[in-house]
Amino acid sequence: MHARAGELPPERTRPTIPNWPTGPADQPDQPTPPRLPLVVEPLATSLDEALLQRRVVAVTGNLDAQLATDTAARLLHLDATAEGSITVRLDCGTAEVGAALVLVDTFGSLRAQLHLVVVGQAAGAAVVVVAAAHSSSIYPHARIVLTEPDVPAIEGDAAHVDALLSEQRRLLAAAYEVIAQRCGKPRDEIERDMLQRRLLTAADAVDYGIVDHIE
Numbered sequence: 668m669h670a671r672a673g674e675l676p677p678e679r680t681r682p683t684i685p686n687w688p689t690g691p692a693d694q695p696d697q698p699t700p701p702r703l704p705l706v707v708e709p710l711a712t713s714l715d716e717a718l719l720q721r722r723v724v725a726v727t728g729n730l731d732a733q734l735a736t737d738t739a740a741r742l743l744h745l746d747a748t749a750e751g752s753i754t755v756r757l758d759c760g761t762a763e764v765g766a767a768l769v770l771v772d773t774f775g776s777l778r779a780q781l782h783l784v785v786v787g788q789a790a791g792a793a794v795v796v797v798a799a800a801h802s803s804s805i806y807p808h809a810r811i812v813l814t815e816p817d818v819p820a821i822e823g824d825a826a827h828v829d830a831l832l833s834e835q836r837r838l839l840a841a842a843y844e845v846i847a848q849r850c851g852k853p854r855d856e857i858e859r860d861m862l863q864r865r866l867l868t869a870a871d872a873v874d875y876g877i878v879d880h881i882e
Contacts, residue, residue, distance in 0.1 A: 724745070727757075758786050758791035762816065763816070766792070771795060781800055784806070785806065798848075805869045807873055
């Protein structure tokens with residue numbers, strides 16, 4: 668609208684200019700969140716590693732050469748890296764006699780005290796492993812099965828077969844001797860009981876002398 672002659676022009680309303688913040692000083696004070704301390708903890712990537720941190724080694728399934736080698740490596744690692752006792756938790760329904768004797772020799776080389784716990788069953792050559800432990804125990808519902816240790820099949824010519832048979836007899840005699848020494852029984856009695864497939868409950872295993880006590 669235009670002013671008439673002799674009239675003052677109407678005042679114009681100035682637009683409101685927002686008060687924009689111009690810098691950090693114009694910002695309202697905000698509480699600074701507390702800084703959490705950085706905590707670095709070793710995270711177990713598997714159950715096996717978690718057990719190793721507690722100096723526990725699990726031996727389960729068929730005790731063959733591969734499992735015996737892996738178990739021996741774990742035991743030697745624990746024995747070399749820190750002090751303290753080692754626990755082996757064993758549940759083996761089958762075992763090869765050669766593999767069992769690998770663990771027997773490994774047990775004998777350890778500086779740490781080794782305690783073995785039968786958590787399910789120990790059968791055949793796995794009984795040799797139980798007998799070789801520095802101390803041992805068994806769960807109330809676990810069992811010991813005295814049965815012939817597994818031996819590999821023999822193939823080849825006559826001379827080769829004879830040599831392998833001789834080696835198998837030597838390994839079996841060594842296995843029976845480990846159990847005999849642990850139980851304080853004649854080796855012939857141990858061999859006879861294993862040929863007859865004698866089943867021992869937890870209480871029977873303590874009475875027989877294979878383990879020290881029931882868990």
